[in-house]
Amino acid sequence: MNDNSVTIKDPVLSIRNLCVSYDKGKYAVDNVSADIKRNAVTAIMGPSGCGKSTMLRAINRMHELYENIETKGNLILNGKDITDMPTIQLRRKVGMVFQRPNPFPTMSIYDNVIAGYKLNGIRLKKSERDDIVERSLSDVTLWEEVKDTLHKKGSFLSGGQQQRLCIARALAFDPEVILLDEPTSALDPVATSKIEDLLVKLKENYSILMVTHNMSQAARISDYSMFMYLGELVEYGKTKDMFTRPKDRRTEEYLTGKFG
Amino acid sequence: MSSSANLMVDNLGRRTLKDKFYKVLVVVLSIVTISPIVLIIYELIVKGYRQISFDFILKTPPDTFEAMTALSSGELIPGGIANGLTGTLLMVVLASVIAIPVGVITGIYLYENPGKFLANLTRNVSDVLQGVPSIVLGLIAYMWIVKPITNGFSALAGSVSLSIMMLPMIVRSTEETLKMIPQTIKEAALALGVPYYKVILRVLIPTSFSGLLTGILLGISRVLGETAPLMLTALGSTMINLDITKPTSAVPLLIWEFYNDPNMVDLIWSSSLLLMAMVLALNLISKRIAARTK
Numbered sequence: 005m006n007d008n009s010v011t012i013k014d015p016v017l018s019i020r021n022l023c024v025s026y027d028k029g030k031y032a033v034d035n036v037s038a039d040i041k042r043n044a045v046t047a048i049m050g051p052s053g054c055g056k057s058t059m060l061r062a063i064n065r066m067h068e069l070y071e072n073i074e075t076k077g078n079l080i081l082n083g084k085d086i087t088d089m090p091t092i093q094l095r096r097k098v099g100m101v102f103q104r105p106n107p108f109p110t111m112s113i114y115d116n117v118i119a120g121y122k123l124n125g126i127r128l129k130k131s132e133r134d135d136i137v138e139r140s141l142s143d144v145t146l147w148e149e150v151k152d153t154l155h156k157k158g159s160f161l162s163g164g165q166q167q168r169l170c171i172a173r174a175l176a177f178d179p180e181v182i183l184l185d186e187p188t189s190a191l192d193p194v195a196t197s198k199i200e201d202l203l204v205k206l207k208e209n210y211s212i213l214m215v216t217h218n219m220s221q222a223a224r225i226s227d228y229s230m231f232m233y234l235g236e237l238v239e240y241g242k243t244k245d246m247f248t249r250p251k252d253r254r255t256e257e258y259l260t261g262k263f264g
Numbered sequence: 265m266s267s268s269a270n271l272m273v274d275n276l277g278r279r280t281l282k283d284k285f286y287k288v289l290v291v292v293l294s295i296v297t298i299s300p301i302v303l304i305i306y307e308l309i310v311k312g313y314r315q316i317s318f319d320f321i322l323k324t325p326p327d328t329f330e331a332m333t334a335l336s337s338g339e340l341i342p343g344g345i346a347n348g349l350t351g352t353l354l355m356v357v358l359a360s361v362i363a364i365p366v367g368v369i370t371g372i373y374l375y376e377n378p379g380k381f382l383a384n385l386t387r388n389v390s391d392v393l394q395g396v397p398s399i400v401l402g403l404i405a406y407m408w409i410v411k412p413i414t415n416g417f418s419a420l421a422g423s424v425s426l427s428i429m430m431l432p433m434i435v436r437s438t439e440e441t442l443k444m445i446p447q448t449i450k451e452a453a454l455a456l457g458v459p460y461y462k463v464i465l466r467v468l469i470p471t472s473f474s475g476l477l478t479g480i481l482l483g484i485s486r487v488l489g490e491t492a493p494l495m496l497t498a499l500g501s502t503m504i505n506l507d508i509t510k511p512t513s514a515v516p517l518l519i520w521e522f523y524n525d526p527n528m529v530d531l532i533w534s535s536s537l538l539l540m541a542m543v544l545a546l547n548l549i550s551k552r553i554a555a556r557t558k
């Protein structure tokens with residue numbers, strides 16, 4: 005049985021018996037239940053193919069776009085089942101940042117930040133737009149670097165800057181939860197540490213759920229950690245506890261580098 | 265020991281010889297490939313440049329007696345190919361208006377439903393269409409438009425036959441350019457809660473815009489010089505005609521007419537030169553657009 009003995013009061017998100025399968029009868033995420041702490045960084049770890057991305061993508065209902073993917077179980081965001089929300093409302097509350105920086109290549113830096121509003125046809129006053137752009141870019145510490153080139157294409161930025169731009173794009177919607185799927189795996193160490201600092205700062209206002217392959221990164225910045233293996237949530241707890249006293253043998257083997 | 269060293273030297277020698285041989289071969293083949301187009305352009309310029317003037321673009325062709333008079337007194341043939349230019353423009357624009365929306369939408373459908381039966385069928389049919397001889401498309405447009413709709417030869421019929429020619433190229437280039445967009449761009453938009461149709465209209469199409477444009481321009485340049493289908497549909501006209509239900513001239517049709525009239529035959533070179541220039545310009549523009557997005 006899973007050892008998910010942590011109790012988290014007033015969780016921002018409750019995952020209940022989540023199962024996701026790409027092929028009928030084969031579960032990429034197998035009966036996962038967990039509560040996610042508000043205003044904290046929660047790391048999801050595990051060997052390649054264990055279902056981390058699959059679980060993350062279930063949280064903003066990305067799987068609905070593909071006919072063959074089946075999702076079961078409940079995801080409760082602030083006490084409300086996410087399947088009862090319109091997707092636009094859900095995705096405003098749950099932002100997503102991908103492994104590879106993916107700014108919209110045809111849009112300027114400015115338009116990339118407010119892309120969520122633009123593409124959804126949400127009208128804003130010029131002053132509101134300017135505010136959102138400045139606030140979001142400042143939040144990701146990109147404002148000083150790009151404030152004079154806001155109307156240049158976002159694809160001209162460096163990889164690390166692009167990834168911060170993508171985080172800013174997610175923040176512009178003022179979400180409650182930010183999902184990040186290995187956000188630094190395509191970046192160099194300097195850009196990585198900038199993003200790490202950023203995430204620690206952002207948790208004051210947002211709840212962060214992050215997939216990472218990098219154990220030292222999880223140890224550095226996360227408050228809670230999950231360890232997944234073959235679709236199951238093997239262990240979940242305070243990062244400090246998990247790294248010092250793992251309860252499950254598989255977690256211990258993973259953390260000590262025996263596999264993964 | 266020494267024999268194996270010798271062998272290596274030998275091998276090396278043979279390899280450099282082989283290298284040289286291939287290099288020469290590549291250069292020769294490149295020249296063989298390039299020379300026809302260079303020769304064609306050279307020929308057209310030498311034989312056609314004297315006729316090119318503002319009149320040539322702004323006036324309609326002379327009748328055969330005027331041409332004969334000019335020829336016998338050693339002057340340039342008066343008049344120009346304005347009726348052909350306007351006709352070509354009219355029909356190509358109309359063909360584009362028909363083919364672009366249908367082609368782009370079909371291309372999007374193929375991209376969105378790669379494995380579906382109907383999509384595979386459409387893709388194959390479109391490939392077959394690409395191989396249908398253009399004269400057959402002219403016949404089809406004759407049956408569909410000339411007889412039942414315009415009761416006679418017409419620009420509309422010409423446009424329809426040209427649009428069918430353009431269609432497969434636009435379908436294919438749309439599908440291929442959309443395929444080149446990384447899936448992550450699409451997911452970025454979806455993750456912002458953008459509805460699917462808006463993702464297509466406002467993210468995928470703008471992102472692949474230059475690719476789409478390249479395909480469209482190549483399609484246009486492909487039909488610009490088509491003669492056979494127009495003979496059965498637009499027929500030709502000695503005057504400038506902008507009524508799509510009436511017979512209309514086109515530059516390639518004029519070239520064919522000039523060719524058949526001993527008094528006018530000199531005009532084929534200048535007309536061809538102009539047509540060639542338009543096709544080349546379109547090709548260069550589309551290459552430039554394609555290069556800029558890489």
Ligand SMILES: Nc1ncnc2c1ncn2[C@@H]1O[C@H](COP(=O)(O)OP(=O)(O)OP(=O)(O)O)[C@@H](O)[C@H]1O
Nearest residue numbers: 026027032050051052053054055056057058059217
């Ligand atoms: N689109 C898909 N279609 C079919 N199977 C898939 C698809 N995506 C993932 N899978 C399978 O689901 C399982 C979980 O994949 P997932 O991408 O969630 O793993 P992950 O933990 O994120 O791995 P990684 O660390 O390599 O990113 C794997 O066995 C994978 O092969």
Ligand SMILES: [Mg+2]
Nearest residue numbers: 056057058185
């Ligand atoms: Mg993954």
